[in-house]
Amino acid sequence: MTPEAVIFDIGNVLIEWQPERYYDRVVGEARRKEMFAAVDLHGMNDRVDRGEDFTATIYETAEAYPEFRDEIRMWHDDWIELAKPIIPHSVHLLKTLQAKGVPVFSLTNFGIGSFEYAVPFYPFLRDFDRSYISGHMGVIKPDTRIYEMVEQDCGIAPERLLFTDDRIDNINAAKARGWQAHLFEGPQGWAERLVNAGLLTEAEATP
Template sequence: MTDPTLPRPEAVIFDIGNVLITWQPEDRYDEMIGRARREAMFATVDLHAMNERFDRGEVFRDVVQETAETYPEFRDEILMWHDRWLDLARPPIDHSVRLLRALRAKGVPVFALTNFGIDSFALSEARDTFLTEFDRRYISGHMGVTKPDPRIYEMVEDDCGIAPERLLFTDDRPDNIATAARRGWQVHLFEGPKGWAGRLVAAGLLTPGEAA
């Protein structure tokens, strides 16, 4: 049933990591090098902080190379973050991809707002071609700012020209959702595609059959 207390969204905004593509690098490293070695590396090296650097626009290869040289005991494993990127950023979340396409088939504008590096995104979209299907893409590496900095949300609003209360945004991180909500966006904390499908139905954007 449509929620009568909220205006009908004019555009839907997807995060990508853990919404459209699984992003659990610890699990992937467990597969590649074994859990014990992965735990030792992650306890020593802040790899998520490294990732944040190229999410803000620094050069992917350079950042990973610099980190690898800083921690020579894990050099080969750190270099995998670049050299085996496509083994880390997987698999796609198929139901979410279907929801993206169902919205577009209904003529609903669909945007991406994601913390993603310039070069790492290029690698992912070459394989996961649904990443090319958005009406607008807001990639942090190109924008020079990452969620949950309010500036990135402001940049989206300025570019798309849609009132905040007419934007419906899903993300798996509560801090990213909280900043959007403070700006007046409609939000959904992504905990799985089934819940997101239900929210899109409640917003009057898809029928239950289209959201299945």
């Protein structure tokens, strides 16, 4: 069945999201491992992605762990360094689909403040036909509710949605709703899936 709309995750699909890599570079692997073992930084980020204040959540966490205060604040102050660079082939696929008139949505675990921070660096984040940002929705993937909210808003039958994400739990949750889904392991595989779905030609899918 040819998809009626294509849905992109953002982190590690359109933009690399590798906080551990950033900290390894800035403070060293040993210090990073010590901090990540002591502090649930990804849990902190989930709170932001559910809609809690970007600055307050991170700074409050930093104050709770004074031995890592400066490093935790970097999650906020140097946030764009954690979320870079773009994945050019994926951005090409996004823009090519749109140029062909295929509706393209985003469905992303992203905070309100962190998203606004990112947009000036990555203007294409404003270009989706519909944007489903978890911070505004108050729920994060893979919670079933976020997929239901997308369906209710866009009005497209689940089996006509084609979704890509780099996390298997998010993909499995989409499949459970009846969505077509592709585990993103690199842009070439995603390009091939879009070609096989009849949405792009091989030439169009090639940057």
